[in-house]
Amino acid sequence: MSLSALLWLAVLVAVALCVVSLYNRLIILRARYRNAFAQIEVQLKRRYDLIPNLVEIAKGYLSHERETLEAVIQARNGAVSGLDAAVARPGDAAAIAHLSGAESHLREALGRLNVTLEAYPDLQAAQNMQQLSDELGTTENRIAFARQAYNDAVMEYNTYRQSFPPIVFASAFGHAQDAASLTFDEGKTLKVAPSIRF
Template sequence: MGTAIWVVLGIILVAIIYLINIYNTLVSYRNRFQNSFAQIEVQLKRRYDLIPNLIEVAKKAMTHERETLEAVVTARNEAAAFLKAAAANPGEASAIQHLSQAEGLLGGALSRLNVVMEAYPDLKTNQNMMQLTEELSTTENRVAFARQAFNDAVMTYNTYRQSFPPILFAATFGHATDAELLEFADSEEIQQVPKVTF
């Protein structure tokens, strides 16, 4: 009977160690995607800081385009507010979805601004505008890379959380829901293959 007790205690110990491993892995994967979101936050803040400078330079040349400039500023402010909310809890699906929608609106406003700027040749050759546009483009690339890293980390977390046996214990350990992928409108446009007609 002494051996049976040791076997039972051994099984319990192995089970406890296995549960600790599941808990630690869930925490590790959550921390990875939260850190990845922090990298997105840094790049988006950098972009948000560049936009007012871009607007100031454009405002001097585009005297009749006040509505377009105001739309960009409004979209930028909304996106910055949603970024702050998402940064507080990058695992919350609604916060990520709201940020995604706000970024889509900002991207649309910036696209309209670029179209309008085409009508102002002086603006296209302005040294400050060229420098700001280049910095904004570089930041967009950094945002895309950071978003890819975040989405990869989210996928790793979600896959582990949904797998068996972690799914049996995830909710108990405070990991009841999946994390949300961060998709911007431009990622959907990139995935669509353009039609070419001859």
């Protein structure tokens, strides 16, 4: 075998190893952001499971605030459906946008409920309500950390996928689109203060 044939063979082997390395790195990064999304899923499900308990405890005190309680349950159910769609397609922009919107709606409903609860000091002082509020607060912190880890993993995946040479091969390897970050509209304030009736 001639020297030039050996050089060409070495170049082909090097290119093949580079392509395999690119493919493996894309798979690893996609697995990371999917795993990070799974952590968000766990925390959101925990929150969704706590909300009906919060409503049940509040029902006895807030019997005339039925529409506020129903709005929380409807928003929770919408968020559960948004999460189910996002779990089926983590990283998909439409699914993540749907989840983000549902979560924003749930946050608004919970905000209105919290404003309503402030008018009932006996309810706030109840041990079950305090325990549940603490658990929800802890869960919210866990959701924030899980969301940050997910968004970091998405950014790493998208950055690698868009860099050269991965961008040349990404579509061929099934990585045609960027993964979507998850944002919740946390800065949203209540447009209309809820009415409190006695």
